[in-house]
Amino acid sequence: MGFDWNVIVNNRGLLFQGLMVSFQLTLVAIVGGMALGTVLAMCRLSRFRVLAVAAGFYVNFLRSLPLILVIFWFYILTPQIVGHPIDAYSSVLIAFTLFEAAYYCEIIRAGIASVKAGQVNAGLALGFGRWHVMRYVVLPQAFRNMLPVLLTQAIIMFQDTSIVYVVGVRDFLTTADVVANSNNRPVELYSVVAVTFLVICFTASRLVGRLQRKYAL
Amino acid sequence: MNYSWDWGLLFRSPHIDWLIEGFRNTVVMAVLAWFIAMSLGSLIGVMRTLDNPVAKRVGTIYVEIFRNIPLLAQLFLWYYVIPELLPAAAQKFVKRDMADPQFWTSVVGLGCYTAARVAEQVRSGIQSIPRGQRAAALAMGFSTAQVYRYVLLPIGFRTVIPSLTNDFLGVFKNSSLALTLGVMELTAAARQIEEYTFHSFEPFAAATVLYSCVTLLVITLMRVIERRTRIAGSVGSGR
Numbered sequence: 001m002g003f004d005w006n007v008i009v010n011n012r013g014l015l016f017q018g019l020m021v022s023f024q025l026t027l028v029a030i031v032g033g034m035a036l037g038t039v040l041a042m043c044r045l046s047r048f049r050v051l052a053v054a055a056g057f058y059v060n061f062l063r064s065l066p067l068i069l070v071i072f073w074f075y076i077l078t079p080q081i082v083g084h085p086i087d088a089y090s091s092v093l094i095a096f097t098l099f100e101a102a103y104y105c106e107i108i109r110a111g112i113a114s115v116k117a118g119q120v121n122a123g124l125a126l127g128f129g130r131w132h133v134m135r136y137v138v139l140p141q142a143f144r145n146m147l148p149v150l151l152t153q154a155i156i157m158f159q160d161t162s163i164v165y166v167v168g169v170r171d172f173l174t175t176a177d178v179v180a181n182s183n184n185r186p187v188e189l190y191s192v193v194a195v196t197f198l199v200i201c202f203t204a205s206r207l208v209g210r211l212q213r214k215y216a217l
Numbered sequence: 218m219n220y221s222w223d224w225g226l227l228f229r230s231p232h233i234d235w236l237i238e239g240f241r242n243t244v245v246m247a248v249l250a251w252f253i254a255m256s257l258g259s260l261i262g263v264m265r266t267l268d269n270p271v272a273k274r275v276g277t278i279y280v281e282i283f284r285n286i287p288l289l290a291q292l293f294l295w296y297y298v299i300p301e302l303l304p305a306a307a308q309k310f311v312k313r314d315m316a317d318p319q320f321w322t323s324v325v326g327l328g329c330y331t332a333a334r335v336a337e338q339v340r341s342g343i344q345s346i347p348r349g350q351r352a353a354a355l356a357m358g359f360s361t362a363q364v365y366r367y368v369l370l371p372i373g374f375r376t377v378i379p380s381l382t383n384d385f386l387g388v389f390k391n392s393s394l395a396l397t398l399g400v401m402e403l404t405a406a407a408r409q410i411e412e413y414t415f416h417s418f419e420p421f422a423a424a425t426v427l428y429s430c431v432t433l434l435v436i437t438l439m440r441v442i443e444r445r446t447r448i449a450g451s452v453g454s455g456r
Contacts, residue, residue, distance in 0.1 A: 047305075051427075061429060063432075066428065068393045068394060069421070072407075076411070076418075143357060159286075159287035165289060185302050186298065190294055190297055191298055193293075197287055201285035
């Protein structure tokens with residue numbers, strides 16, 4: 001069969017819009033996931049057992065589920081809870097934030113755990129309070145240690161956003177799918193999607209690698 | 218919230234049959250894909266640690282391609298694009314004669330995707346072994362194949378068992394993406410029950426419990442295997 005790449009050129013506006021939705025989803029999920037993930041990590045490391053156990057249960061439970069199932073849950077659950085229908089995009093944002101928070105929690109926890117206990121003791125010996133030790137001694141080092149992993153997780157999440165296809169949110173892949181079906185050109189469209197993701201994610205992971213070498217402690 | 222619970226519907230025919238079929242498909246797909254991932258991934262991982270620059274290059278390209286394209290896009294490539302690029306005879310087989318194409322496409326897609334992850338684990342496992350071991354084995358007159366078979370792989374694999382467990386759980390969860398190609402796996406079964414009964418909570422809860430239980434089971438099982446295969450004298454793998 002012949003290829004017809006014009007279909008890409010003709011629909012470039014739509015496809016670009018889709019790509020922007022993918023970026024937007026990634027960005028919101030990173031910010032929301034990291035904020036909630038930090039809180040969860042603090043809970044897991046907290047001295048209050050109830051808090052630690054509850055956060056641990058949340059994280060392990062969500063990590064045992066496929067993202068697709070979590071997306072379906074919120075797609076169905078949120079309208080029931082808020083009492084009126086909401087758009088798929090909002091439900092996906094909630095699902096992503098809550099799901100990614102579990103993964104970010106583990107990354108942040110590992111980062112905090114990577115700081116040697118002697119640092120905490122030294123801080124306390126110098127008369128810092130617990131909060132100040134966290135803020136000025138532990139977190140700056142922890143953040144440096146976990147930065148590459150955080151960014152790698154962001155790349156993975158960017159790829160994961162394609163899963164919103166299952167509830168029909170118009171991200172990059174879904175848009176390409178719509179265009180592919182209306183023009184009957186699946187080969188061209190899916191190839192372009194794959195190559196675009198490949199270029200973006202490959203470049204990003206190379207940059208992360210460079211950053212890692214530069215900022216390693 | 219007004220919702221009339223009916224847990225009994227899960228156990229009525231045909232819902233229970235869909236759940237069983239879905240669960241079976243999920244498990245079978247995960248196991249078959251894992252088989253591909255382990256064989257192909259070990260090969261690629263080893264290639265990346267060889268001295269031969271061509272082997273290294275091929276391994277790196279494989280990993281970068283399969284790691285940087287979303288799994289869903291990869292499944293679409295396997296299902297919609299690759300068959301079009303095959304020679305006529307192969308195309309005829311794939312499109313017409315192959316039984317259950319969605320299922321097998323998903324298995325191959327999942328397997329190749331996970332292979333890239335396994336390859337990275339195997340590579341890091343081999344590279345974590347002090348260089349002296351390889352040099353000593355070569356000095357004793359081992360061939361390259363023997364160095365890997367008797368020295369590097371037995372240690373390399375054992376150090377990465379925990380990460381490999383994660384990758385297996387990954388393939389188990391990722392098999393849910395096969396529903397986009399129309400495979401009746403566990404999540405698809407829950408959806409189908411929802412569509413037929415308008416009850417959404419019960420079927421999704423059932424799927425959730427099944428996924429969590431398998432994950433818990435695998436983690437428990439792998440803890441035992443980790444303990445059994447711990448490298449004597451190492452501290453890191455102990456708990």
